Amino acid sequence: MSTPSSLWAPSSRQRTNREFPPPLAGEGQGGGLPQDYDLAMATDWFLLDGSSLMFRAFFGLPVTAFKAPNGQPVNAVRGFLDMLARLVTDRKPRAIVVATDEDWRPAFRVNVIPSYKTARLERGAMPPELEPQEPIIRAVLAAIGVEVIGAEGFEAEDVIASLLPKISGKVEIVTGDRDLFSLVRDPDVCVLYTQQGIGRLLMVDEAEVERRYGIPGRSYGDFAVLRGDPSDGLPGVPGVGEKTAAQLVRRFKDLDGIVASGRLGEAANAYIQQARRVGVPVAIAPVSTPKGTRPKEPVDPRALSQLSETYGIGASTERLVRALAGPPAAIRAG
Numbered sequence: 301m302s303t304p305s306s307l308w309a310p311s312s313r314q315r316t317n318r319e320f321p322p323p324l325a326g327e328g329q330g331g332g333l334p335q336d337y338d339l340a341m342a343t344d345w346f347l348l349d350g351s352s353l354m355f356r357a358f359f360g361l362p363v364t365a366f367k368a369p370n371g372q373p374v375n376a377v378r379g380f381l382d383m384l385a386r387l388v389t390d391r392k393p394r395a396i397v398v399a400t401d402e403d404w405r406p407a408f409r410v411n412v413i414p415s416y417k418t419a420r421l422e423r424g425a426m427p428p429e430l431e432p433q434e435p436i437i438r439a440v441l442a443a444i445g446v447e448v449i450g451a452e453g454f455e456a457e458d459v460i461a462s463l464l465p466k467i468s469g470k471v472e473i474v475t476g477d478r479d480l481f482s483l484v485r486d487p488d489v490c491v492l493y494t495q496q497g498i499g500r501l502l503m504v505d506e507a508e509v510e511r512r513y514g515i516p517g518r519s520y521g522d523f524a525v526l527r528g529d530p531s532d533g534l535p536g537v538p539g540v541g542e543k544t545a546a547q548l549v550r551r552f553k554d555l556d557g558i559v560a561s562g563r564l565g566e567a568a569n570a571y572i573q574q575a576r577r578v579g580v581p582v583a584i585a586p587v588s589t590p591k592g593t594r595p596k597e598p599v600d601p602r603a604l605s606q607l608s609e610t611y612g613i614g615a616s617t618e619r620l621v622r623a624l625a626g627p628p629a630a631i632r633a634g
Contacts, residue, residue: 342628344469345592346393349456350448351401352476354380354437356494358430368611376433381440381616385623387492388594391472394628395592398441399459400450407453409578415533416578436611443604444621445595451585461581464489466589474501479529481509482521482580514546521580522555525572534579537568596625 357379366375388396404425405417425431441448451459457479464471464483473480476494481504483489491504502508506517515523526545528536540548552558555576559569598604598621608614 342392342470343472344394345467345471346387346391346396347460347463347471347473348384348396348398349460349473349475349477349480350398350437351404351456353383353474353494354430354434355426356476357383358427358433363429368613370610372432372611373429374433374436374611374613376430377436377440377611377613378616380437381613381620384446385616385620387474388620388623389626391492392626392628393472394469394594395467395590396446396594397463397590398446398448399456399463400438400448401455402450403453404455406455406458412574412578413534415535418533419531436607436613440604440607440613440617443598443600443607444617444624445593445597445599446624447591447593449587449590451587454585455581457581458583458585459587461583462585462587463590465583466587467592478520479524479581482524484509484517484520486517513542515549519549519554522558522576523549525555525575525579526558528575528579534575535571536575537564537571540564540568594624594628597621 354376358376361375361379363373363375366373366378368374387393405420409416426434438448449459449463450456451462454462457475457477460473460475460480461483469488471489472492473483473489474492474494478493480491481493484491484504484506486506493502493504495502504512509515509517509520513520513523523545526537526540526548527542528534530536536545548558548563552561552563555572558564559572564572604617604621608617
């Protein structure tokens, strides 16, 4: 649910061996995987937060440096496709789904917390140079055959949360939105966090959640409800910052325990009961079971060729097609 403003700022945290070297859009730089990465444990499913990654791509590459022959900016298109190609090459998923925001400010959240994303009402849902690039990205993905799933009235994070019960195997969620840390479940679900533009990725599993926030690895959702997120218009519990939220979660285990303890008072408990329904990804979006596919060749090569020529993105589309045609991870024993 992070707003663009919270997505733009890179983390200053030092690199760890859980981070990936940064890929550079438009360049064939080698890079690589963490030293402790095991190809035998490559992922079964890629669930990509398409809206988050689109913003990351847009602000990770200069608008003026990447334009179509007609002068239209295509920096987000190039960055998105190049990042996806690099991820597919490195992680070797068997199936790919791109989740989308069909409503960036859903009514079910605003009805409970009216302040939700009010700041974006003033500046608009997205920058004017980015808005016309979103349909290009969707058209390219459709021509290649990458599955895209959205749900009317829901954000991409809710789509991802709703897809998880419908699939099995190892899942990697790619996003720049920390709210999705609440879905981490060892050993099957982790997050690849795009903490620095479209470059370096941080692998977030339960151990990383515990290391970063000092809470049990599956408690991020409760922690986030208490702390709030002012950039999204989620106030959190008054007087409860990150440190206090972590202490409460460690001591009382979960939101039910915190409410039952009586430590926060009636007003705070009422806020918790409201925010827990809308302040984290919810698994109630009406989505079908995904196909579980990874296209080996474009499903509509003519349309892809036309898009590549019209927008001058042939190098990026070819790179993604080659990546998708490569081998998925070997089937794991057991």
